[in-house]
Amino acid sequence: MKDLRQLADILLDAVHAPIVQMETLGELKAFLLSRTGIKGEGDDHRNDIQTEAGLAIGTEWAARCLDDLSRSVKFMRGVDQAIKDRLRSEPNQPVELLYAGTGPFATLAFPLLSRYTPEQLQLTLVEINEMSFGALKRLFAHPAYSGFVRQLLHADCTKLELPNWDDIDILLSETMQYTLQREHQVPITQYLVPRLRDDVVLIPQEIKVALAALEMVGGGGDWLVTPLSPLLELSKAGLTSSLTSTGAPGTEAAPHELFLPPRAEVKGVLVLTTDIHIYGTEHLGYNESGLTNAKSIHHAGGAAVGRHFKWYYGYTPEPGIVWEMWDSV
Ligand SMILES: C[S@@+](CC[C@H](N)C(=O)[O-])C[C@H]1O[C@@H](n2cnc3c(N)ncnc32)[C@H](O)[C@@H]1O
Numbered sequence: 001m002k003d004l005r006q007l008a009d010i011l012l013d014a015v016h017a018p019i020v021q022m023e024t025l026g027e028l029k030a031f032l033l034s035r036t037g038i039k040g041e042g043d044d045h046r047n048d049i050q051t052e053a054g055l056a057i058g059t060e061w062a063a064r065c066l067d068d069l070s071r072s073v074k075f076m077r078g079v080d081q082a083i084k085d086r087l088r089s090e091p092n093q094p095v096e097l098l099y100a101g102t103g104p105f106a107t108l109a110f111p112l113l114s115r116y117t118p119e120q121l122q123l124t125l126v127e128i129n130e131m132s133f134g135a136l137k138r139l140f141a142h143p144a145y146s147g148f149v150r151q152l153l154h155a156d157c158t159k160l161e162l163p164n165w166d167d168i169d170i171l172l173s174e175t176m177q178y179t180l181q182r183e184h185q186v187p188i189t190q191y192l193v194p195r196l197r198d199d200v201v202l203i204p205q206e207i208k209v210a211l212a213a214l215e216m217v218g219g220g221g222d223w224l225v226t227p228l229s230p231l232l233e234l235s236k237a238g239l240t241s242s243l244t245s246t247g248a249p250g251t252e253a254a255p256h257e258l259f260l261p262p263r264a265e266v267k268g269v270l271v272l273t274t275d276i277h278i279y280g281t282e283h284l285g286y287n288e289s290g291l292t293n294a295k296s297i298h299h300a301g302g303a304a305v306g307r308h309f310k311w312y313y314g315y316t317p318e319p320g321i322v323w324e325m326w327d328s329v
Contacts, residue, residue: 002027008111011073012080022069029066032105035142036135038063040104047131053158053187054319056175059131062103065174071289075108075203078279079172082201083112085280086169087120094122096150098168098196100157100188101175102127104135108174110145118147124168126153126160157188165195172203178293179209179272180232181320186239186313193236206235206277209321211260211309214294215268225273225286225294226266229258231311231321239313252322255312259328262306270298272321297323 002010002024010016010024033040038059045060066072079097086095099109102125109123125140127133133154140149153160157173171192176185185207193202213226230242243256271294276284284292307325314322 001031003114004031004111005114007031008076008114011111012077012115014077018069021073025066025069025072028111029063032066032107032110032139033063036104036139038104038131038135040064045131047129049128051128051156051158051184052315053156053184054315055182056101056128056184059104059129059135062129062132063105065103066105066107068290070284071174071291072107074278074282074284074289075174076111078203078282079108079170080112080115081280081282082170082203083116083121086201090169094118094120095169096122096124096164096167097170097172098124098126098162098192100126100160100171100173100192101184102132102136104132105139106136108172110139113145113148116148121148122150123148124151124153124162125149126155126157128154128156130154158184158191160192162195166197168196168200170201170203171196174204174291176207176291178274178291179295179321180207180234180274180313181295182318184319186234186319189234190238193238200236201279202236204276204278206233208233208275208277210273210275212271212273212294213266213268214271214296223287224268226268227273228260228266228270229309231256231272232313252312252314255310257308257310259308260306269296270300271296298325 007024007028040063041060047058049056083095099106106125127136140146173188175183175188177183180186209232210230211228215224217224233240241256273286273294274292286292307327309325311321311323
């Protein structure tokens with residue numbers, strides 16, 4: 001059985017083959033399940049929480065996030081780079097990391113504890129789900145990790161109160177599904193970023209949702225993605241769009257609108273795509289992870305060009321891009 005340092009080194013080092021990393025992720029999960037004492041699945045673990053901000057996924061699904069290899073290793077590497085960058089500029093004080101929505105394992109930061117000391121890294125860990133929070137508390141109760149804990153909070157990050165907003169150097173949150181639908185990523189980012197210092201590092205740095213046509217080419221199951229237009233970006237600047245709107249971008253009161261010019265060559269399905277710039281050199285592009293799968297929204301992509309498309313980010317009946325499309329008259 002490998003120790004945490006050995007597991008982290010394999011996951012963070014890009015030279016290892018995906019099969020080796022997958023096995024290592026399996027070992028990490030076994031380690032985390034045994035330390036937290038949860039089964040990781042079962043009816044009692046399917047304890048989703050629905051708030052006005054959207055869905056906070058239950059313990060089973062949050063634990064399963066770890067299994068998404070590209071997501072997990074790229075986020076760990078991005079967080080590692082951000083911690084290193086901060087330590088380079090401020091070597092004499094610990095990096096203060098706020099992890100909003102940890103799940104039961106704080107997966108995206110936990111393996112990094114083997115690479116730093118509590119004098120270098122302090123974590124504020126926040127989780128809304130009681131069972132996931134209980135697991136997290138047991139994990140961090142171990143003397144090898146308890147020194148890294150600045151605060152462990154069972155709270156809703158869209159309403160969080162912290163005594164030390166100004167101390168936070170890095171805000172990490174992966175509370176999303178592809179196309180920013182259903183979960184809390186947007187409201188968590190919009191609530192927390194304005195309360196933090198201007199130079200806080202947000203991870204992921206930028207999430208872009210765009211409109212594209214997706215066509216299967218050849219018989220080998222290859223897909224051709226034809227970008228049609230950017231729609232919304234989520235970053236430290238909030239929810240924005242590179243396309244103009246009449247007011248607060250992306251809200252129902254000020255939807256965006258564009259005309260998709262006719263293009264005979266564009267065929268396939270009309271989709272929403274998601275691209276994530278995690279931090280530094282770490283990106284997740286089309287289909288690399290469950291977070292960047294395409295969402296089919298209209299079965300005829302080719303038929304969509306030559307039409308008007310209008311959109312905003314809404315919360316009813318659940319968070320996501322609300323759109324409509326119509327012909328020119
Ligand atoms: C997609 S899971 C990811 C878990 C973990 N960060 C990871 O990457 O493996 C999101 C987690 O955030 C929690 N969460 C979602 N919304 C939250 C909120 N508003 N406040 C605190 N926790 C939240 C969920 O309960 C869930 O455990």
